Amino acid sequence: MTILIEQIENGAQAEEQKTLTITNDLVLDGGFAEPKEASNDGFLAPEINAFGHSFRDYDAESQRQKTVEEFYRLNHIHQTYDFVKRKREEYGKLDKIEMSIWECCELLNDVIDESDPDLDEPQIEHLLQTAEAIRKDYPDEDWLHLTGLIHDLGKVLLHPSFGGLPQWAVVGDTHPLGCAFDESIVHHKYFEGNPDYHNPAYNTKCGIYSEGCGLDNVMITWGHDDYMYLVAKENKTTLPPAALFIIRYHSFYPLHRCGAYTHLMNEQDKESMKWLKIFNKYDLYSKSKVRIDVEEVKPYYMSLIEKYFPAKLRW
Incomplete structure (x- = not known):
């Protein structure tokens, strides 16, 4: 099963594709070798999203624009350091339900991410x-x-079985708390309504942290990324460390798209970032109206789930 996406070929597009597929030499812990550079006839990143606009254009006039902006207004006001600390303690207990990875995938059939300006399909479509x-x-x-299949499974936090958290507490771009809100964060203007914005301890470049402290020691906004990271880690997945890094920080766009907050990274973060940049191309540019035959690909992904996860997980 492959995905065919139409693409307008021109010089600028070719240069963009060349940039997206460059990788660095890296070997993962456990002997997972770095993927080779993608072939010329592989997945091609389209120029426009499912709505006919350039990707991640938060100002484009579309049926999604107003919904997306309102989402970020609420997100920036309510995501505080104390809020995230409480949610990590609550959901870190993993006492909501026991189910398999695939059962979780199926729960996402009715979930649409209101923060996403590029897609309005059910989340299981995006995963596949x-x-x-x-x-x-x-x-x-x-x-x-x-x-790729499981990176967004934490969006089940929107489901009533998990407390039905509001969209602003589950999806959207993530960023650190406990230090200044970088100007690169989308819809930055709404931070003025966040209590942390007016806390002197939190509004310097490093805030409560120190340079090179490592992202593992930084409080990031609560949502599906951090939750799925906790689920995978605590259920003893055998996926390599780079996979957990991707799951935890794939929505941290100020970092991996804009270069913000790199002063907080340690050497391990910088190595794992190479993998996240590879992954990000597929997470972002695979969003299209192309449908995947779920039943056709399911046996393959079931075999991978069995290889890397227990049959049932605590959520």
């Missing part, structure tokens, strides 16, 4: 689009395929 696009380019790296 991402995984299949990676699989097309890197057929031998099964851990990366599975990471």
